[in-house]
Each structure stands twice: as C-alpha cells, then as structure tokens.
Amino acid sequence: MSLDDLKALARPARTKVVLLVMDGVGGLPRAFDGKTELEAAQTPNLDALAAQGTLGLADPIAPGITPGSGPGHLGLFGYDPLQFRIGRGVLEAVGIDMAMTDRDLAARGNFCSVDAQGLITDRRAGRIPTDVCTRLCGLLEQIRIPGVDVIVRPVREHRFVVLFRGEGLEEELSETDPQEVGKPPLPVRAAVERARHAAEAANAFVAEARKILAAEHPANMVLLRGFSRYPKIPLLTEIYGVRAGVIAVYPMYRGLARLVGMEAVKTGDTVADEFGALEKAFGHFDFFFVHIKKTDSYGEDGSFDHKVHVIEEVDREFPRLLALKPDVILVTGDHSTPASFKAHSWHPVPVLLWSKWCRPDGADGFSERECRYGGLGHVRSAELMQLMMGYAERLTKFGA
Amino acid sequence: MSLDDLKALARPARTKVVLLVMDGVGGLPRAFDGKTELEAAQTPNLDALAAQGTLGLADPIAPGITPGSGPGHLGLFGYDPLQFRIGRGVLEAVGIDMAMTDRDLAARGNFCSVDAQGLITDRRAGRIPTDVCTRLCGLLEQIRIPGVDVIVRPVREHRFVVLFRGEGLEEELSETDPQEVGKPPLPVRAAVERARHAAEAANAFVAEARKILAAEHPANMVLLRGFSRYPKIPLLTEIYGVRAGVIAVYPMYRGLARLVGMEAVKTGDTVADEFGALEKAFGHFDFFFVHIKKTDSYGEDGSFDHKVHVIEEVDREFPRLLALKPDVILVTGDHSTPASFKAHSWHPVPVLLWSKWCRPDGADGFSERECRYGGLGHVRSAELMQLMMGYAERLTKFGA
Numbered sequence: 001m002s003l004d005d006l007k008a009l010a011r012p013a014r015t016k017v018v019l020l021v022m023d024g025v026g027g028l029p030r031a032f033d034g035k036t037e038l039e040a041a042q043t044p045n046l047d048a049l050a051a052q053g054t055l056g057l058a059d060p061i062a063p064g065i066t067p068g069s070g071p072g073h074l075g076l077f078g079y080d081p082l083q084f085r086i087g088r089g090v091l092e093a094v095g096i097d098m099a100m101t102d103r104d105l106a107a108r109g110n111f112c113s114v115d116a117q118g119l120i121t122d123r124r125a126g127r128i129p130t131d132v133c134t135r136l137c138g139l140l141e142q143i144r145i146p147g148v149d150v151i152v153r154p155v156r157e158h159r160f161v162v163l164f165r166g167e168g169l170e171e172e173l174s175e176t177d178p179q180e181v182g183k184p185p186l187p188v189r190a191a192v193e194r195a196r197h198a199a200e201a202a203n204a205f206v207a208e209a210r211k212i213l214a215a216e217h218p219a220n221m222v223l224l225r226g227f228s229r230y231p232k233i234p235l236l237t238e239i240y241g242v243r244a245g246v247i248a249v250y251p252m253y254r255g256l257a258r259l260v261g262m263e264a265v266k267t268g269d270t271v272a273d274e275f276g277a278l279e280k281a282f283g284h285f286d287f288f289f290v291h292i293k294k295t296d297s298y299g300e301d302g303s304f305d306h307k308v309h310v311i312e313e314v315d316r317e318f319p320r321l322l323a324l325k326p327d328v329i330l331v332t333g334d335h336s337t338p339a340s341f342k343a344h345s346w347h348p349v350p351v352l353l354w355s356k357w358c359r360p361d362g363a364d365g366f367s368e369r370e371c372r373y374g375g376l377g378h379v380r381s382a383e384l385m386q387l388m389m390g391y392a393e394r395l396t397k398f399g400a
Numbered sequence: 401m402s403l404d405d406l407k408a409l410a411r412p413a414r415t416k417v418v419l420l421v422m423d424g425v426g427g428l429p430r431a432f433d434g435k436t437e438l439e440a441a442q443t444p445n446l447d448a449l450a451a452q453g454t455l456g457l458a459d460p461i462a463p464g465i466t467p468g469s470g471p472g473h474l475g476l477f478g479y480d481p482l483q484f485r486i487g488r489g490v491l492e493a494v495g496i497d498m499a500m501t502d503r504d505l506a507a508r509g510n511f512c513s514v515d516a517q518g519l520i521t522d523r524r525a526g527r528i529p530t531d532v533c534t535r536l537c538g539l540l541e542q543i544r545i546p547g548v549d550v551i552v553r554p555v556r557e558h559r560f561v562v563l564f565r566g567e568g569l570e571e572e573l574s575e576t577d578p579q580e581v582g583k584p585p586l587p588v589r590a591a592v593e594r595a596r597h598a599a600e601a602a603n604a605f606v607a608e609a610r611k612i613l614a615a616e617h618p619a620n621m622v623l624l625r626g627f628s629r630y631p632k633i634p635l636l637t638e639i640y641g642v643r644a645g646v647i648a649v650y651p652m653y654r655g656l657a658r659l660v661g662m663e664a665v666k667t668g669d670t671v672a673d674e675f676g677a678l679e680k681a682f683g684h685f686d687f688f689f690v691h692i693k694k695t696d697s698y699g700e701d702g703s704f705d706h707k708v709h710v711i712e713e714v715d716r717e718f719p720r721l722l723a724l725k726p727d728v729i730l731v732t733g734d735h736s737t738p739a740s741f742k743a744h745s746w747h748p749v750p751v752l753l754w755s756k757w758c759r760p761d762g763a764d765g766f767s768e769r770e771c772r773y774g775g776l777g778h779v780r781s782a783e784l785m786q787l788m789m790g791y792a793e794r795l796t797k798f799g800a
Contacts, residue, residue, distance in 0.1 A: 001462040001482060002482075009465070357428065357738075357741065357747075359428055359436065359747060359768055360429065362434075374772070375457070375748070375768070375772050376778075377457060377748075377772075377777065377778025378777075378778060379463055379778075383462065383463045386463060386464035387464035387746075388464070389464060390463070390464030390465060390746040391746075395464065395465065395466065395746070397467060397468050398461050398465050398466065398467055399467065399468035399469075399470045399471035399472075399481065399485070400468040400469065400470055400488050400492075
C-alpha cells in the first residue's frame with residue numbers, strides 16, 4: 001500500500017508503539033546443536049511475549065537480497081527500500097550526526113597518496129590516524145568556491161565527509177576514485193546538464209585540495225564518491241501523525257531515524273541505558289524506535305556466544321519495556337548477521353508482534369523456527385510499519 | 401497476475417465453483433479458552449472438508465489494513481482493491497439496489513437543518529424518519545436540470561442517494577458537507593476542467609433543493625458527498641468466461657456482485673433459504689457467490705455466541721452444497737470482524753479451498769489456527785479468484 005494511501009487512512013489515537021530492533025539478530029544454526037543465536041539465548045521474557053503475540057518472518061528488501069544498514073532500517077520504518085534510496089554520501093553524513101539541509105550535496109571522501117605524476121599509490125593514504133584526518137579536514141574547510149559553502153568533517157582514519165551547500169547542486173555525478181592504483185583521480189563529470197554546476201564545484205574543491213595537501217604525504221590528495229542529496233522522504237509525522245523518538249547509541253541509526261522525522265532521545269551506551277532512556281521519554285512520543293547495535297557487531301565478528309549474550313541482555317531488560325504498557329510491541333532485526341557468516345546476510349528476520357488484538361500463535365518461544373509458523377506469515381519488512389499502525393488502531397478502514 | 405493475463409489464460413470448462421463468504425468470519429480468541437468464533441463453533445462438515453482441502457490465510461487489502469465491505473468483496477472477486485476503487489456514492493446506490501448506467505454520477509445525500517442565515521444547525525436533520533425521507537426524495541425528484549436526469553432514492557433516516565444521469569458528468573468534485581455545524585453548505589467545485597458540467601449540475605440541484613425544502617424544517621437543506629461514477633471494471637464473464645450468480649440477502653452485496661457481472665438469484669432471508677436458492681440455481685451458472693451476512697452483524701454487535709451460532713447454522717446446511725458436487729469450493733470471509741473488536745479489523749481471514757486436485761493439509765478443522773499451516777500460505781484475497789479458476793481447470797498454462 002502506498003504511503004499516500006496510508007496517509008489517507010491515518011487517524012489520531014493515543015496508543016503507543018515500541019519498535020525494538022536488535023541489529024542483525026537473525027542467525028544460522030551452530031554445528032553442535034543446530035540452534036541459532038536467538039534459539040541458543042535464554043530469553044524467558046521474549047518467549048513469554050511470543051506465546052501471546054503473533055510471529056512471522058520478514059524479508060528486509062526482497063528474497064535473497066542482503067541489505068545494508070540504510071535500506072534495512074528504511075524498510076522497518078515503512079519505506080520500500082527499492083523506491084527510497086539513500087546515497088552513500090548522505091549515509092556517511094548521517095552516520096556522523098551531520099545536520100543536512102535540502103541545499104546540500106554530500107560526498108564520501110578518502111584521503112589518498114599520489115606520486116609526483118599525480119598517480120595514485122595508495123587509495124587510503126596508509127590509513128592515517130583519525131587525528132591527522134581531523135586536522136586535514138580543517139585545512140580543506142578553508143577552500144572557497146563562489147556561491148558554494150564547503151563543510152568537511154572527519155569520519156575515521158582516512159575517511160571524511162564533504163557537504164557542498166548551495167543552490168542547484170544536483171547529484172548526477174561520476175566519482176573520482178578510479179578504484180585502482182597507478183591511475184590519476186578522475187575528474188567529476190555531470191551525467192546530465194543540470195548537474196554541471198555541481199560538477200564544477202566538486203572539481204574546484206578537488207583542485208584546491210590537491211594544492212593544500214601537497215606537502216601532507218601520505219595524505220596528499222582526496223578521492224570523492226557517492227555524491228548524493230538529502231532524500232525527499234515523507235516523514236512519519238506527516239504520514240501517520242505520530243510523534244516518533246529514536247533511542248540509539250550509534251549516530252548512523254539516529255541519523256537514519258531523523259531522515260524520516262524521528263527525534264533523538266538522549267541515551268547512554270549500554271542496553272540498560274537505552275531502556276532507561278525509553279522509560280524517561282515514554283510520555284513524550286507515540287512511537288519509539290529502540291536500536292540495539294551489538295547483536296550485529298558480534299555477528300560480524302563471528303562471535304556466536306557474544307551475540308547470544310547481547311540478546312540475553314536485552315531479554316533481561318525487557319520487563320522494563322513491558323512495565324510501560326505500550327499498546328504495540330514489535331521486536332525484530334533490520335537484517336540477519338549470522339555469526340557463522342560474519343556479515344550481513346539475505347536471510348529473513350524473525351518478527352514478534354504483540355498487542356491486545358493479536359491472535360496468539362501459542363509459540364514455544366521467539367526464534368526463527370517458531371516464526372515460520374506465525375500468523376503474520378512471510379512479509380516484507382516495509383509492511384511491518386502498517387501492521388504496527390493497524391494493531392495500534394491508528395488506521396481507519398479502507399473504503400466503505 | 402493482471403486481469404488481462406488471466407483473461408488470456410481463461411479456457412472453457414464445465415466445472416462449477418462455489419465461493420461461500422461468511423462476512424467478517426475471522427475472529428479473535430475469547431478469554432476463557434482462547435478460541436476464536438470459528439474455533440468455538442461446532443462445524444463437523446467444514447472440518448471434514450478442511451481435512452481434505454487446502455487452507456491458508458488471506459489479507460483482504462494488505463497487512464494491517466482494515467477493509468470496508470466494498471473493497472473486501474472486490475478482492476474476493478479477484479480485483480485488487482487498491483487498483484479498483486468504488487466511490488461512496490456508487491456504493492450507497494449499489495446498497496439500495498439502484499441500477500446504475502455508465503452515464504450516471506452518484507452522490508450520497510444527507511438531509512440537514514439550516515437556520516435563517518443558511519448556516520447548518522444539524523448535519524443529519526435530527527435523523528428524520530425514513531418515511532419522511534421517502535416523501536422528501538419524491539419532492540427532490542421533481543427538480544429539472546437541462547440535459548441531466550435526476551433520480552433520488554431514500555436510504556434510511558436522513559440519508560438518500562441522488563443519481564445525475566447525462567453525458568460528460570465527471571466525478572472530480574468537492575463535497576458540500578463542511579463537516580461541522582455553524583457553517584453554510586459548500587458549493588461543489590470541479591477539481592479539473594472536464595468536471596465543470598457536473599459541478600454545475602450538482603450546484604443547480606442543491607439550489608433547487610433549498611427552495612423546495614424551505615418549509616420542511618428540520619430537513620430544509622441537503623448535503624452531497626462521495627460523487628462517483630460507475631466504475632469501469634472488466635466483468636467476470638469477460639475475464640474468465642464464467643456465468644456467475646450471486647445469492648445474498650442484503651442488496652449491497654448483490655450490488656457489488658452485479659458490478660462485476662454477476663446475476664442476482666432470488667433468495668429468502670435465512671441461511672437455509674440461501675442454500676435452497678443455490679440448489680435451484682445450480683444448473684444455471686458456473687460460478688456462485690453465496691453471501692452470509694450475520695456473522696459480520698453479530699461480530700459488530702460484539703455477540704461472540706451469536707456469531708458462533710451463525711457459523712454453526714452454515715455448517716448444518718453445508719451438506720446441501722456438497723450434495724450438488726461442485727468442482728471447487730472456497731469458504732472464507734471478506735474481512736475479520738472479531739466480536740471482541742466489535743468492528744471490521746485488519747486480521748487476515750481463514751481460507752478453505754477444496755477440489756479433487758487439492759494437496760490435503762490433513763487439518764484438524766477449519767480455523768484461523770489451522771489455516772496458518774495451510775498449503776495456500778499467506779495470500780492476498782485478490783489472488784483467491786485465480787486459485788479458484790486454476791483448481792477449476794479454467795485456466796490454461798502460461799507460456800509454452
């Protein structure tokens with residue numbers, strides 16, 4: 001169903017919804033007992049909720065497709081990731097909590113090394129320390145381009161973000177990274193006429209950067225990629241009329257949530273801190289997105305047991321969420337990150353939805369296995385938002 | 401699959417299909433034993449068929465979306481309700497068995513009360529009795545508009561339908577109801593140039609109505625809403641080549657079925673009468689839509705036990721249907737109306753499909769619970785028609 005259709009159905013309500021995302025929670029069985037991370041974890045609280053709720057499996061993008069963090073979360077927020085695309089420049093900016101405006105064109109930057117002929121000798125400038133990166137970003141920010149403001153921020157090691165702020169800076173641009181050493185950085189080319197102004201600004205920036213960095217070997221040049229404008233996304237407030245808050249330790253997830261109109265809630269770094277932040281903010285919002293990062297981090301590390309421990313930590317804190325008595329709870333992941341696979345994967349994610357209007361599945365617990373038999377069936381992640389809103393009685397009926 | 405694609409696959413056959421719709425049959429568990437209405441009902445005949453048939457769950461519109469009766473049934477007839485939309489004026493006309501042509505523009509009317517300044521004091525004219533409404537509709541039908549015939553029919557209390565019949569009467573019109581008292585009725589405005597003629601006709605009608613009703617306080621004015629033309633829908637006869645009959649007690653469901661090309665079969669008011677009508681008409685049609693209303697009515701009343709009794713009544717009559725030996729039977733609802741929710745809801749509906757070509761699920765019975773494990777999986781209601789036609793061997797293979 002289109003966002004316009006959903007907007008037409010939205011109606012005011014006093015119900016509260018909590019979307020709890022354990023990043024990369026979906027897993028694969030370990031060898032000795034065939035249990036996934038979620039199945040191996042001792043999760044009495046989630047299991048009890050699963051018995052009363054309705055389960056399902058969700059494909060974040062489409063069957064067989066592995067999502068990045070951006071599309072994975074956009075899907076959970078109800079936006080078809082195939083329709084709403086976020087450029088890598090924007091994602092990088094969002095990831096370091098940079099405030100973007102609709103006059104901004106973002107790019108990912110790398111410091112790199114070039115030789116006397118200007119040919120690239122190291123695309124990552126020997127992974128310079130972050131403090132060097134920070135100092136060099138300060139130098140680059142002195143670049144003046146007529147009619148365009150330049151904002152440069154360090155990310156980590158050799159990586160930075162540059163925002164070009166001005167009128168008519170379109171994003172249809174080629175990248176300067178030739179993706180191999182022994183070649184010179186490429187000029188930025190406009191794929192369409194209307195992007196010519198932006199191409200000129202980017203090329204002017206690169207030319208100035210070359211001069212400014214001349215004596216800074218190994219970081220004596222820059223490469224720019226992923227030119228992208230802040231996407232035009234209808235906000236959750238506009239579509240559903242909900243006031244939405246995000247509780248996330250990592251800035252990228254706060255940034256993604258802000259893209260769709262959520263307000264950031266202050267939180268500490270631990271899972272317990274995040275549940276504490278939820279308690280404090282509970283009166284101020286209708287919709288909460290709580291993001292747990294470390295399930296994914298340990299999945300990527302291949303640490304099955306550590307991922308299990310994070311899930312168990314969430315389960316221990318979970319009664320604090322229940323005590324707030326939200327009307328709808330949805331627990332899921334933005335994608336799977338099986339510890340055995342050590343990376344994001346395409347496997348569908350387990351979904352647990354609870355409200356007083358559920359037809360209980362009577363499940364034994366919350367697991368990929370039980371979710372296969374759930375009453376939600378097999379859905380796309382982008383359909384979960386309308387399910388949450390439906391169960392929260394925030395959508396009126398379609399047609400008479 | 402598109403209706404054009406289905407039309408290309410349709411092939412003649414002598415098979416017969418019965419679609420039995422228990423309106424709003426999907427339910428939610430009652431407290432004391434966790435059984436839904438369908439699970440609480442004693443339904444030995446449906447249960448026996450479920451053991452031989454294939455089950456599934458169907459979302460009438462999309463996950464989380466609550467359907468009105470119009471879209472709910474269009475879905476069951478194989479039309480994507482998001483693509484084929486029926487205006488409220490048409491639905492109201494259909495609901496009182498008015499015959500519409502493709503030259504007609506329909507609107508829902510309310511009698512209302514206005515004061516000496518023409519400001520609305522009661523949007524429903526104190527809910528005048530239906531016989532007063534009927535007399536006033538007779539007065540309004542005397543209105544003459546050049547080139548446009550006006551047909552006015554009472555619905556109930558203050559509600560009526562007006563059809564404007566003529567050439568080029570387009571539907572892109574604003575409504576006259578300001579939705580609050582203390583304001584005057586609004587003029588009808590054309591949203592696009594081609595609807596100007598229709599706006600003029602509607603405004604002329606309202607101006608004349610004001611004069612005719614001047615002395616009829618409290619019903620001394622009218623409000624018009626939901627301007628809509630008879631939708632262009634490819635008929636079942638055209639798509640599948642089936643001759644289709646509808647057996648329904650309530651005129652709205654006969655009207656919806658006529659929209660897609662079904663012919664109404666005469667029936668009495670009881671469930672037994674409807675099965676009797678099916679027996680009599682069985683030789684005359686290939687496809688039967690049998691509509692049982694009261695499951696929904698009792699759901700909306702919150703009467704769990706009464707809803708159960710209607711389901712049991714259907715089950716008692718069911719052997720009469722089996723005795724006719726149709727080739728395909730599909731039993732489902734147009735949406736859920738859980739007694740605990742007292743309204744249409746978004747929950748998926750149970751589906752039981754039987755033909756000699758089923759892979760039996762070996763289910764214990766026909767229930768929401770068993771349907772979760774069914775071989776049909778979790779589908780959209782609009783896919784059920786192609787399933788029925790497939791099982792009826794009325795579709796040839798797609799591609800060579």
